[in-house]
Amino acid sequence: MNTMSLDATFAALADPTRRAILARLAQGEATVTQLAEPFAMTQPAITKHLKVLERAGLVTRDPGSRRAPCRLAAQPLKTAVDWLADYRDYWEESYQRLDEVLASFDEDHP
Numbered sequence: 001m002n003t004m005s006l007d008a009t010f011a012a013l014a015d016p017t018r019r020a021i022l023a024r025l026a027q028g029e030a031t032v033t034q035l036a037e038p039f040a041m042t043q044p045a046i047t048k049h050l051k052v053l054e055r056a057g058l059v060t061r062d063p064g065s066r067r068a069p070c071r072l073a074a075q076p077l078k079t080a081v082d083w084l085a086d087y088r089d090y091w092e093e094s095y096q097r098l099d100e101v102l103a104s105f106d107e108d109h110p
Contacts, residue, residue: 058073
């Protein structure tokens, strides 16, 4: 797993505006103008957010076209989910051990 790619994904996801942009693109492609509509910010500000998402590989658009629609590229999200899955397994095992301890406590103290 490429840690630089994973770092870029989590850095991009750290901002609520970028997460909202990704949620919108999950519904289908959109232009910068369409993506800017629900936000109280300028199109250049949205473009800066898009550049962060593009560098992380989360958004694609046709190069050289200012009006080209943006699209969600979900592979980096899958990579992040796969990385997080290892920790989910850890916590599930920890909770199972806790359940066993609590069950033995209940048996010892009816």
